[in-house]
Amino acid sequence: MATGKTALVIAAGHGIGAASARALAAQGWRVGLMSTSDACETLAAELGGFARRGSVTETADLQALIDLALATTGRIDAVVNNTGHGAGSSAATQASTYNPDGDHHLLDIGDTDWHHGLDLYVLNVVRMARLVTPIMQRRGGGAIVNISSLGTVEPRPEYPLSVLRLALHGFTKLYTDRYGRDGIRMNNVLPGFVENWPVVDAVQRGTPIGRTVKLTEIADTVAFLLSDGAGAITGQNILVDGGLVRAAR
Template structure:
């Protein structure tokens, strides 16, 4: 079954894989021999450079994850290119967002449009990729869905209301999907990080915020994107074959889940 398949036998779709955390996840799975589909929406140049750097085992494909038809076409193109279906989806794509609490809407001026944009991108995108990829996973004997979350669901210390609400909903979807897909040998888990040092999304974060987080963390350091990507590999590996419906928080121990 795919649930016990070695990493180098997987075909992995990473949404939002052209830059930031997604690119680190792409490199991590490629370094362990997996074939990888680098999904992007607007980062064509970065995704193409990454694919060229990784060679024949990487394919960059554009699709807006909120567009179900485009996602299905991407999944079909990947399967045709590699000669096998996608067996792992990493739902990492995020609508445009700046992680700077000083510039985010607070409750008094928060709009439904802001929340809806995050829900459509985070939850709607994960639903689209899962629905497109699971038929191929069933045919392959199983697979992995790995959703990217946030420790703000457990410790909402900054007013990212829209982002945190969407990731909370994604955690709920992770758990309900694990029940539906478990009989097919498909595991569904979440890896949740805190502020990462540094990605495109966190580049606007003031240094004093990073320093305060490091001081409050048992490891006295802010987690890096590469360290976070290592945890994603666990859910892709055979070692997690009996784990599903879980949320692993990777933030140096700042939040105890």
């Protein structure tokens, strides 16, 4: 159990972020949550944590959450960097149901959307790392988990901006090389199609486990990677996709 430890979870109002916050709280973590809506505040009240509304694209918002954590608990031991889809994602990515036979538009994505994706998928982690690393260094260590995507290892036109997360994976390697000896670990979790994102039957049949991934399965992986039991795991990309990537090759 992580009794007494504090974890920050970003984009924690719904989905993977909210599930991760629940899993961590159940294991004794004190959770600090952020999202762009008041959903993070509602969940924090339920879990006995604290929250602040804000965006991953705004350094001032991240700093405000960190300041709140230090004022509330006096420590930050872990961070879960989570975020949503970029505005330039394809219609299939933004739709309520994933259909690989849809009409995709790779070359229609403008520069603004590519830059926005970089802001959401890569620089969100860089910004947070700049702010929390000195705090973790002073405490003698910490752990960071970034929510990435299977789209980095199995690029597909249905979710084109996911390829930007390859830069995140490279940053993670560089970060762990530099700060591993300070006791700070960083890993990426790569979800497949998760239950809160309905997919057509053909996609489910093509997944070896025959179903979408449960939110709790992603959250439990996140919680493990932040735990002392994962103390030797760092700089890794962990697929939690029901075997989909293997099946696609």
